[in-house]
Amino acid sequence: MSGHSHWAKVKRAKAVTDARRGKLWSKLARRIIVAAKTGGGNPDENLQLRYAIEDARAANVPKDTIANAINRGTGELGEQEFERVIYEGYAPGGVAIMVDCLTDNRNRTASEVRKIFERAGGQLGGSNCVAYMFAPKGTFTVPTSAVEEDRLIEICLEAGAEDVRKEADVFEVTCDPGSFGDLKKALADNQIETIAAEIAMVPDTTVAVDEDRARQALGLMEAFEDHDDVQNVYSNFDIPDHVGAKLEAESR
Secondary structure (H helix, E strand, O other), X not given: XXXXXXXHHHHHHOOOOHXXXXXXXXXXXXXXXXXXXXXXXXXXXXXXXXXXXXXHHXXXXXXXXXXXXXXXXXXXXXXXXXXXXXXXEEEOOOEEEEEEEEEOOHHHHHHHHHHHHHHOOOEEOOOOOOHXXXXXEEEEEEEHHHXXXXXXXXXXXXXXXXXXXXXXOEEEEEEXXXXXXXXXXXXXXXXXXXXXXXXXXXXXXXXXOOHHHHHXXXXXXHHHHOOOOEEEEEEOEEOOHHHHHHHHHHHO
């Protein structure tokens, strides 16, 4: 099981406490602010803003919070400056990690990201030390109970999917980022439930890890996920199925 797929399952399995929900809402609001500032406040004309709003609604972010974030991005409620910074490095065992951040203080975030790497026995690297191993892909997670595999494959391939793969109790669908909107619409039009839908950095190759290395990599990713400036974390570790099942059971 790839690190991307397993990490997605771990995040879904975790209980959504009030503290975690508040942190998620803050991150989604920050993403809306940046999208609105970059491409304007009209989601019909700004695809990134539309996706950010859809994700916020899926997380039950209040309408007023979404509206205020848009207005902050367009400057109607005062300027709030965030910039996107991607940090790259390694978890123990040579596992590649990419940390996607939105920050209002690059120096502070860089220092804190470095500390998180070092505490976990990893190492912050330089620009493009691991980025070349990843490529942006549209990714969809569909529960196997939602649709027959043959029907899903037919619908997805017609809408531009590159691959449909079964991973335990879900289907993982990937596509070129340019086909993300068409594929999302096709799944919705056919009333096929999606557990997650995003444009993510997916590794071209993976690194096999044992149970100890898997725990270290997942612990590092969780530490980054808990940081306010971090939007997403990506990795290229690959977990054997029996280890993945054990770790998944522990995370429930």
